[in-house]
Each structure stands twice: as structure tokens, then as C-alpha cells.
Amino acid sequence: GAHPIFIHPEFDETFGIAHGITPSAVERALALHPDTKAVLVINPTYFGVAGDLESIVKLSHSKGIPVLVDEAHGVHIAFHEDMPLSAMQAGADLAATSVHKLGGSLTGSSVLNVRRGLVSPDKVQAVLSMLTTTSTSYLLLASLDCARRHLAINGEAMNRxxxxxxxxxxxxxxxLPYLAVFGESDLHSSATFAFDPTKVLVSVKGLGISGHLVEEFLREEHRIEVELSDLNNILVIITSGDSEETIDAFLHAMSLLxxxxxxxxxETTDHSIVLPDIPALALSPRDAFYxxxxxxxxxxxVGRISAEFMMVYPPGIPIFIPGEMITADNLAYIKENIEAGLPVQGLEDHSLETIKVIQQSNAIR
Structure with missing residues (x-):
């Protein structure tokens, strides 16, 4: 039943990606919406970039508003001083931390960190009990415990x-010429406050090719799998499971590329990214669903109210959600990604030719 108010992330024109949100943007949003119940932040982003989460937490807490953090790609960052602050280190009230992504637990296992105060752990437990199965997987729980122990004992060495x-x-x-790599010099605002150096974002725009082409080149010719590709970039994640041999194999492949x-x-058209504006919310997501x-x-x-989600996944940032007005810019952005071979998904129609929208008679009340 919540009515989401979206805050535009900072856009990086060099790499064509979205970063996080700034404390000043949060402050403006809270001033415009004083009845806000919670602030949800993704930190760090899929690309490993962290905003000034500590300032966002202090600002929200000064108004008695809890901060919820999607920490899907940050389970490891608490275990080394050269990494960004973790959500709980920054003072967040709730943090969903995907241990299975970079912490070594089995797929589908995650931890919900809770700070008592603005959020009641008892209420959180009650809601979880209402929404999740009573048939707990002890395989997943055991893998979480093993991963937690391993991170606690060896996390610093693994990160190092x-x-x-x-x-x-x-x-x-x-x-290598024609390539650009996101690094320390690209941190220039409170939305790019810190970054995880083990996430290596490489722009191939200078070669006049798409990141998707590079992903296919590495997979088909060198048996190398990257984390994701988009119109301009590939993202590579380095872990302690890598070695000098895997790094050198990647570098050799990139030199051949x-x-x-x-x-x-x-000779090739540059993929200049223009993110469409956040669509207007005509109905709450719940109302649109029903x-x-x-x-x-x-x-x-164009001009209709979507009853479905649509996104490029990964990274999974919605182009529009149920209840939002579909715009011409939305469709142009979708077409550009489809033509580049990128994984546009979310619609029930996997061919992406049709979409469910709210019936015209019910769209305006």
C-alpha cells in the first residue's frame, strides 16, 4: 500500500551509469514529503559505488525516519578498511545483505540486519513469519552460518x-588504449563517496562497440564470463577465488579485443546513454496490481498506465513499474537496449511485443 517517491540517482555521463542518491536530494524529498515513513537506499550499487550513507542516515534519523538499505552487493565490505562503510556501520536501521552473492553461502540465502530503535525487531519477525515459509531450509541456514564464520575469521585476508x-x-x-576504467578519480560527489575496487567497470565506448559485444567475445572466444554488460561497459568482479592466472587471461583477451x-x-555509432525521466505515478503499485x-x-x-514492470537486468533498475505512465522516452530507451542485444525483461510477454496496461475506464478516477 505504500506510495513510492523516487529520487533521481546521480548519472555518470562518462560511463553512462546511475550512481546513488545524495544527502541533499534526500533532504529535498523529505521536505516535499514530510509524511515519509522510511528511506530506502541501494548501497553500494551493482557497480560498487557507495554514496554518503552516513549523512543520509543522520539526516533521516533527525526526523525520526528509519533508513532501509538494499546491501545486495556489500556483504564483504565490512571486513576491510579500504572498502566503503557497510550499512550497519553507517547506522542504518535495516539492511538486506545478500550473503550468497559475495559471501559464499548457497544461492537464495541472505541476512536481514536489524538495529533496535526506530524499527522493532519483534514486528520485523512477525511480518517475516506471515510472509515466509515455516518450512525453513536448514541447508541454507547452515550455509549462512558457515559463510558468516568464514567472513568473520578470514574476511580481511580474503578482501586483501x-x-x-x-x-x-x-x-x-x-x-590498453581506448578503454576507460572507473576508479578513484571518478569519485567526485556525495553520490560517489567511496567505491569497492574489486568491482572493475570497463568502458569500451572508445572502441565504438557495445559492452554486450564484448561480453559475447569473452564468452565465446575465451571462456570468460563477466558479471554484466550494458551499452558502453562490462563489469568484472574480482574475488579471492581468482588468481594471477585468471587476471592475466582476462587481460590477454582484452588486448586481443x-x-x-x-x-x-x-566508424561505429556511439551509444550515448540518455536515461528517461522517472515516469509519473498515476496509481499506487498495489492499486495497479489489482x-x-x-x-x-x-x-x-505511450500515455497508458503500466500494469507490469520493465527493466534491463542486470542491473535491474526499473524503466517503469505498475502504476506509472509509459512515455515515449521509456519506449525509445527500451528499443535502444533491445537493439543492442541487452537483457530487457519483466513483461509477461517474453517477446516484448505486448504489455498489460490498466483498462482505460479504470485509469482515471
Whole structure:
């Protein structure tokens, strides 16, 4: 039943990606919406960039508002001083920390960290009990406990090893022309307050090719799998499970890529990213979910209220959600990503040709 108020993230024009939100943007949003019940922050982002979470927490707490953090890609950051602050270190009230992503537990296992005060652990437990199964998987619980113990004992050493390997990769990539690697020099605001160096974001825009093409090149010709690709970049995650051999294999593959496409940049259209504005919310997501819908061609959906989600995943930032007005800019952005071969998904129609929208008679009340 919540009515979400979205805060525009800071956009990085060099890499064509969204970062986090700034404390000043949160302050403006809270001033415009004094009845806010909670502030939800993604920190760090999929790309490893962290905002000034501590300031956001202090600002929200000064108004008695709890801060909830999606910490899907941050389970490891609390275990090394060269990493950004974790959500709980920054004072957050709730943090969903995906141990299975970078902490070593089995897929589908996660931890919900709770700070008593503005949030009641008892109420959190009651809601979880209402929404989740009573048939708990002890395999998942055991894997969480093993991963927690391993991080507590060896987390600092694991991070140190991963950071050393990431430095090796970054030095190697710096020697290759036409590539740009996100680093310390790209931290220039409270939305880019710190970053996780083990997330290596490489822009291939200078080669005049898409990140998706690079992902396929690495997979098909070198048996290397990257974390994600988008129109301009690939993202590589370095862990203590890597070695000098895996790093050097990647660098060798990237050198061959540069050699193949270095004369391509002037001939190929640049994928300049223009993120569409956040659509207007015409109905709450709950109301949109329960409304009567009709299925229409996606190309005819401008001006209609979506009854579905649509996103490029990864990273999974919605282009629009149920209840939002679909705009021409939305559809142009979707078309650009589809034509680049990127994983646009969310619609019930996997061909992406049709979409469910709110019936016209129910759209305006």
C-alpha cells in the first residue's frame, strides 16, 4: 500500500551509469514529503559505488525516519578498511545483505540486519513469519552460518587478496588504449563517496562497440564470463577465488579485443546513454496490481498506465513499474537496449511485443 517517491540517482555521463542518491536530494524529498515513513537506499550499487550513507542516515534519523538499505552487493565490505562503510556501520536501521552473492553461502540465502530503535525487531519477525515459509531450509541456514564464520575469521585476508588482484587487473587495463576504467578519480560527489575496487567497470565506448559485444567475445572466444554488460561497459568482479592466472587471461583477451576493434571507433555509432525521466505515478503499485487490465502492443503504450514492470537486468533498475505512465522516452530507451542485444525483461510477454496496461475506464478516477 505504500506510495513510492523516487529520487533521481546521480548519472555518470562518462560511463553512462546511475550512481546513488545524495544527502541533499534526500533532504529535498523529505521536505516535499514530510509524511515519509522510511528511506530506502541501494548501497553500494551493482557497480560498487557507495554514496554518503552516513549523512543520509543522520539526516533521516533527525526526523525520526528509519533508513532501509538494499546491501545486495556489500556483504564483504565490512571486513576491510579500504572498502566503503557497510550499512550497519553507517547506522542504518535495516539492511538486506545478500550473503550468497559475495559471501559464499548457497544461492537464495541472505541476512536481514536489524538495529533496535526506530524499527522493532519483534514486528520485523512477525511480518517475516506471515510472509515466509515455516518450512525453513536448514541447508541454507547452515550455509549462512558457515559463510558468516568464514567472513568473520578470514574476511580481511580474503578482501586483501581480492584487492591485490584487482590492482593487478587495473594496472593491466590502464596500459590498453581506448578503454576507460572507473576508479578513484571518478569519485567526485556525495553520490560517489567511496567505491569497492574489486568491482572493475570497463568502458569500451572508445572502441565504438557495445559492452554486450564484448561480453559475447569473452564468452565465446575465451571462456570468460563477466558479471554484466550494458551499452558502453562490462563489469568484472574480482574475488579471492581468482588468481594471477585468471587476471592475466582476462587481460590477454582484452588486448586481443583492442587489437581487433581499435580502428572501429570512428566508424561505429556511439551509444550515448540518455536515461528517461522517472515516469509519473498515476496509481499506487498495489492499486495497479489489482485493477482490470488489457493487453496492447508495446509500441502503442505511450500515455497508458503500466500494469507490469520493465527493466534491463542486470542491473535491474526499473524503466517503469505498475502504476506509472509509459512515455515515449521509456519506449525509445527500451528499443535502444533491445537493439543492442541487452537483457530487457519483466513483461509477461517474453517477446516484448505486448504489455498489460490498466483498462482505460479504470485509469482515471
Amino acid at each position: 587478496r581480492a584487492l591485490e588482484l584487482a590492482t593487478r587487473m587495473r594496472f593491466g587495463l590502464a596500459k 583492442v587489437a581487433r576493434y581499435q580502428n572501429n571507433g570512428a 485493477e482490470e487490465t488489457e493487453t496492447i502492443p508495446l509500441v502503442d503504450a
